[in-house]
Amino acid sequence: MSTLDKVTVLGGGVLGGQIAWHCAFKGKTVVIYDISEEALDRCRGAHGQYASIYLAEIGASEQDIADTYARLTYTTDIASAVAGQDLVVEAVPEIPELKTKVYTEIAGLLDARTLIATNSSTLLPRDFAEATGRPGKYCALHFANLIWTLNVAEIMAHPGTAADTLTHITEFAIEIGMVPVPMHREQNGYVLNTWLVPLLNAAQTLVTNGVATPEDIDRTYMIVNRGVPRGPMGVFDVIGMKTAYDVLAYWGERNDDQQMLANAAYLKENFLHQGKLGLQSGQGYYNYPDPAYADPDFLSVPQISSASDIAARAMLT
Template identity: 40%
Template structure:
């Protein structure tokens, strides 16, 4: 799978694009508008120093070569025309994902394998929107994928086992440790462990039990973890927890989403990627 198309250029989508190109793949980056596409070169410049910081084999020449293997477009048919694999990283809403996959199904060649990077939705929730269920599954990445390099591969009932294994091998080719998830699980392995922590942190803050800094300090000090839950949320970005919580049946999750919107999102504080979230970050 040499020809890779990534749908969505947000925090995680842009990382998947860059990591795939860094690993030698030819990558098409798709998003819905030329205005979004025009901002991608700035994103690559933000990622380069992180690779230099964290990866011993990273060099300026290698990073420039990665950028040269990325082509961006807002034309969906053009984006998927020669794709060996399409990885979808659009907002975490079932209606958006289903609509996206219906359009991709109509445009992609028969050879193309479809993978969703959905964090909480199951591939079986989405599969009826695709025209090739045997070639549809989930491939989920953790944030900062160049160093938190897990690629969780999860099938649905109709996925061809051979396709499952091909995607696991692809994950390894782009520098991931392939995590073969044996059955469908909301949140895969990593988020099944992580989300309860983040939910507990949000609950403590919303109910006024402790402030953000104290919650993070407590977690770091008591467990030896390098970052606390709100620092993790800054890496994830505000939009994912907002989209997950705004229509929740849980009133605390809804209030958390509303506070994210009014206190952070509406002010442009979206997390590390924008230089400010719960905390401020330098360039």
């Protein structure tokens, strides 16, 4: 049985907000920290959406939802957010300098027993272990978006992580309904993002370079992977354009990958600058709550009368 009952989530964005909500739903007392009331208001709005999803899709009762809300606290005061907590989950943007700053800020505010877990998408815990001030009590615990359905929790140590830290973190993951996936070696991207980031980058390359439309990319993917609920462009919307941009921009710069940098620039110009953040804002590659890929006819064989229009799109420009 885990002793990690009082949890703080640093960052109430797309995945941080999901982690906080789900932990509270599973009985944990949760504090959500973010840098502004505006950010917290967005998180509260997302939690309202999750309440409806949990009622409709996973069998939650109205009392379950009321109890979940009762276990949640929102604050912009980082000192009070982390004081006396059993576990702090870092879910701030995928920017190394920002993560280091946050760890340094909280290092002197934590109780001696407090564990820290990073939800970083592609960065290694060893990069930040010293900044935490407690390397032995620090590891990675990475969740997938749509946490209530895609319930994996990837666990990765750094060379200084203590064995009992990994045991407590694994117990915690199981208690909140996750399937723990241990990394045998350090790996940027764990299992999930090691294959997902290249997939998304390849799909975005097709859009950036004008090869195919987002709908046709997703249509192709969904046909050859029958039964999946969305394709890679729809996944961009679920992850959120800000996180996708941060990952592509960082690794494009680090690896001097000009195509990846061009893909990041495309997201910045066509989505971030226009306030289109994906599912979070209701607009991304698709419009929500009724994205085109959810239409029953999205994968259907088209009418023969549409052949000339489709053929015209195949003319090289």
